[in-house]
Amino acid sequence: MRDFALHRPASVAAAAASFMGEAGEAAYIAGGHTLIPAMKSRLRMPDALVDLSGLGLSGIASDGGRLWIGAMTLHADVAAGAAAIPGLAGLAILIGDAQVRNRGTLGGSLANNDPAADYPAAALALDAVIETDRGSHAAADFFQGMFSTALADGEIITRVGFAIPQASAYAKFRHPASRYAVVGVYVARHADQSSSAWRVAVTGAGPGVFRWTEAETALAAGSDTAELVLPADDLSTDIHASAEYRAHLCGVMLKQALAALA
Known part of the structure; x- marks a missing residue:
């Protein structure tokens, strides 16, 4: 160094x-x-x-419709304080180990946008708004590929607003050493709105986080998702798992998330 x-x-x-x-x-x-x-x-x-640690950008507050979390809020504090969204609190407690959770931050994770990070799945499934010193970004537009986001050079995330769902849950298959998601699936059921009430977001499986629209459609229709298979064509193959195995894990993690949600 x-x-x-x-x-x-x-x-x-x-x-x-x-x-x-x-x-x-x-x-x-x-x-x-x-x-x-x-x-x-x-x-x-x-x-x-x-x-960025001295900027006062930590804390958790609800305005009724959204849970607002400061960018410098530690993973451990999200796990302990995001009671309005138990699925998000459950996600945070699965990040790394105790040392990581007591040092890592929500905003740092989102800004880095590691393809195996957990928070991007929650941001998509919970229709998050990422506020910065220059404006705001919808989660749908924020994640732009591996380690790439909509942040301009020098732009600072200040807080993140997660839509409070009727229910949500996260399940992930963790790498045994890094605890990153080999595959993670976040499922959220929102109140009826112009878009689908169901949102399903997948992390770890490909070069970036994405919504599993086929699963959302099936859930909205009340169809059985037990046999739902995610195509492996655009998923990642590396030393940890093949694309085909990751596709299989997506179905397994979806089933686990739905069981936790129920």
């Missing part, structure tokens, strides 16, 4: 100014679970880090 400058701003505006004012590469640091290992291996070599 090479030398770098460290900025600890006290406001969101100061953090953005520190980032944009750097002559070389700058990076925001939240929990640091991806950034620090990348810096150690010299895959990332920023000239400056801008620490």
